[in-house]
Amino acid sequence: MKILIIDSGLKPGWTKKTADSISEILSSEMPWQIERITLRDEEIRPCRGCAVCLERGEQRCGNYNDSTAKILSKMEWADGIITVTPNYSLQVPWILKNLYDRMAFIFHRPRLFHKISMAVVVQGVFGGGKIIKYINELMTFWGCTCIKGAVVTGGLYPNTKLSESILEKNDKALKLAVQRFCRSVSEIRPRHPSLFRLMLFRMTRTAMKYSPDALVADKAYYSEKG
Ligand SMILES: Cc1cc2nc3c(=O)[nH]c(=O)nc-3n(C[C@H](O)[C@H](O)[C@H](O)COP(=O)(O)O)c2cc1C
Incomplete structure (x- = not known):
């Protein structure tokens, strides 16, 4: 089975650490083919709101040759997609929102059918649940079957030291979420x-x-x- 992990962190911080843990848990569950996209390392030019992708086709977008098409083909390749994102002001960070805007033509022409999607939010204190709902709604419109994700809490600042009990709680939530994801991706049945x-x-x-x-x-x- 082919798994795509999308790391939407703006820096190699808590989100990267969480994506690393997810990758490790996945590898310990089964020999998956895992690909990782780190958005901050990609060139995704800003959506200009011209709606050419919607009206005339994504190939007509002036920015078509940046990383967006490559990322979409990875999403189409995968059987399961895990989006890992920090909570910035109760939402996904601009880098992920911009990717969604650049791919907005998929609302009109959905293509991610028969794929499992799961969102994991990394945050300081509050708001991750609504971000998961947002990502799930978007991915459902794009064709995915979305499953319950996880919110990892406590990493408020880059140098925050997390207590053992918080670390344990986060590890447990992450492990359960990844196991749920593995079960869903492995189920060979039409969705x-x-x-x-x-x-x-x-x-x-x-x-x-x-x-x-x-x-x-x-x-x-x-x-x-x-
Ligand atoms: C600009 C900004 C806005 C944030 N907004 C929230 C927020 O609304 N709720 C929350 O719980 N944490 C918030 N945080 C904390 C981050 O979600 C938290 O530090 C997360 O671990 C950052 O992940 P990173 O290290 O990968 O950037 C915010 C952090 C920043 C820098």
């Missing part, structure tokens, strides 16, 4: 969307394929994919 999601998808697809107002890129995508 069915809810009736609501299926209806939403069918209605959107029909509109994008047949409506005279449909965007060129959407019409082409659904005409090709059916």
Whole structure:
């Protein structure tokens, strides 16, 4: 099975440490093929809000040749995606939000079906639960099946010393989350969307394929994919 870990930390801090631990736990569970993308090491130019990717296709974006296409192909390659992100002001940091904006055309043309997604938030004190909900909602729109993630708490400042009890609690939460993820990825069975999601998808697809107002890129995508 192929696993992609996305490290969204702005520096090699607590988020990196958590991504390292996740990688170690994964390797101890099974011989997975693990790939890691560290967003701060990639060139992801800022979304300019021109909506060309939505209207005319992502290949028409002036920034198409930066790392975004490569990251998307890694997401398409993986059976499971773990997004590890710090909590910055109750949200994901700009580097991950910018990636999501650059990939926003996937809301119109979803393509991550049959993949498991899990989010892990690294934070000081408060707010991680809502960030997990946000990432899960986005990844569900993009086609993934999302499972319960984990919030790792306590690393408020880069030089914070965590007590043994907090370290133990975080390790336990992380291990349980990764084990849940491993079980979900290993289950070889078709994953069915809810009736609501299926209806939403069918209605959107029909509109994008047949409506005279449909965007060129959407019409082409659904005409090709059916
Ligand atoms: C700009 C900024 C905003 C933050 N906002 C929050 C917050 O809203 N809630 C929280 O619990 N921690 C917050 N924190 C603390 C970080 O989530 C925490 O230090 C985390 O471990 C940082 O991960 P990193 O070392 O990979 O950057 C914030 C930190 C920074 C630098």
